[in-house]
Amino acid sequence: MKKLRVAIVGAGYIANYHARAIANAGNAELVLACGLPLEAVEKFARTHGISEVTTEAKDVARRDDLDAVILALPNRFHAPYAALMLKSGKDVMVEKPMAVNLAEARMMAETAKKRKRVLGVGHMWRFDTEVNYIRQVVQEGTIGEVVKTKGYGIHVNWGPAGWFTDKKLAGGGALVDMGVHALDTVRYIMGDPKPKTVFSVIRTAYGNYDVDDMGLTMIKWSNGAVSTIESGWWNPHMDGPEASTQLFGTKGYARVFPTMLKLKVADFPGEFVPPMPARAEHCDQVIYDRQMANFLASVRSRKQPSPGIEVGTTIMSILDAAYLSSKTGKAVNLGK
Ligand SMILES: NC(=O)c1ccc[n+]([C@@H]2O[C@H](COP(=O)([O-])OP(=O)(O)OC[C@H]3O[C@@H](n4cnc5c(N)ncnc54)[C@H](O)[C@@H]3O)[C@@H](O)[C@H]2O)c1
Structure with a gap:
């Protein structure tokens, strides 16, 4: 089975758990990391063996060789970056909280449905x-x-x-x-x-x-x-x-x-x-591993994951x- 090609936007604390989860999944690879400043994202990329880095989320959106994007960013950026990635044809897994308010969460949900993209939300205790x-x-x-x-x-x-x-x-x-x-x-x-x-x-x-x-x-x-x-x-x-x-x-x-x-x-x-x-x-790594495996299975099956739109918007x-x-x-x- 061909490995899913995944990018991550945000290269801080929780991004490390997601990077390990993708490596542990075995059926996907992190090919691009985006974060600020450049030195920090380069260090993150070296740690996780990621070959390409950028500081610009729009560089990630422009790519046509990615299956999915993980958003591990300050909450303010969840909705705009999710919309950017979904509109450019990527499936998205976004950290909790889904957005900074319900209106933004609904916009993300509508964008995912309209663009026929899957949208996962990182309520990881479910795993x-x-x-x-x-x-x-x-x-x-x-x-x-x-x-x-x-x-x-x-x-x-x-x-x-x-x-x-x-x-x-x-x-x-x-x-x-x-x-x-x-x-x-x-x-x-x-x-x-x-x-x-x-x-x-x-x-x-x-x-x-x-x-x-x-x-x-x-x-x-x-x-x-x-x-x-x-x-x-x-x-x-x-x-x-x-x-x-x-x-x-x-x-x-x-x-x-x-x-x-x-x-x-x-x-x-x-x-x-x-x-x-x-x-x-x-907050054990195995929880994040199962969460990522669940999201990647949705990327393949094209079925909305849970936790995703319903869980994220209700919360x-x-x-x-x-x-x-x-x-x-x-x-x-x-x-x-
Ligand atoms: N589920 C969990 O267990 C858990 C734990 C911690 C954090 N979180 C969530 O994860 C998200 C990130 O938290 P964190 O602790 O990793 O924060 P962090 O500060 O450690 O990392 C944030 C990252 O975002 C990057 N960033 C900020 N603005 C950016 C921009 N405009 N473009 C590109 N990159 C940008 C930063 O450079 C940094 O790499 C938050 O939504 C938080 O609520 C979840």
Whole structure:
């Protein structure tokens, strides 16, 4: 089978995970890297054995020998660069959050559909073994009906710098950076219910910048469950690592990170800790490998991937609603 030819735009932290994922896929190759400044993208290209580099995204768009483009850029560039690549005939995988607002995410989705291109969105926790184990347990009804959940996307005593803390480039702060992982994880575990109502309190409490580093968001879902999502940077404590999720059901309790169940057996409450493969790091390379394999399979099959348009735009609708709710002090209704 001919290898898919892939370019990557953005050559920073997460681009390294994607570059390794493409190498590990075995059926694709990274042939072009784009980033700024030139010395940084050259170093990235040397590390991953990529033969060509550029600092201009339009050089990538102009090429007619590429199957797909990975976008691993500051959030502000997701929508315009995705549109540029999709219009020039490339399939696109874009990092999370899909865009800086729902209108841009919808524009990306429409462009992909119109141009018959596939569009993946990097909600990578959907490929984690422990998340999928708990999803299966919940979907099988083991904990009964899920009535409430709690999820976490927090950095303790540290936070990112640079473009992440500039609203013009990031769109938002800890909610779009970290909270988004907890949000998508709980939605995935519950089988992708639709968001109905969002209420959020978001503020800047820890740093000197124009984005949020403290957030508490409550979502009521179409399955009747209610979720709280805590997002933050520089917080003094967190109740669980990135994407940690607790689900309270009518018959039991399930949690990812640490992954365990509390179920009643013959009227006795019992705790179960399922055996799980060892992790090299919390956000393990294997998650990104599976995500990339899933996207590359879509490039070949011409079927839209999941996570993609539906997941990306739904999460963007919740993020937009959370910021609006926090601004107005009122709950935002998203669905009937
Ligand atoms: N899924 C995850 O686990 C995860 C983790 C970290 C970041 N992310 C997401 O990945 C994206 C990138 O984050 P990062 O941590 O890699 O950031 P980063 O700052 O490490 O890298 C950003 C890259 O974009 C390049 N860049 C900036 N403007 C550019 C332009 N106009 N043209 C070409 N290149 C340009 C920079 O030179 C740099 O190489 C963000 O959307 C972020 O939310 C996802």
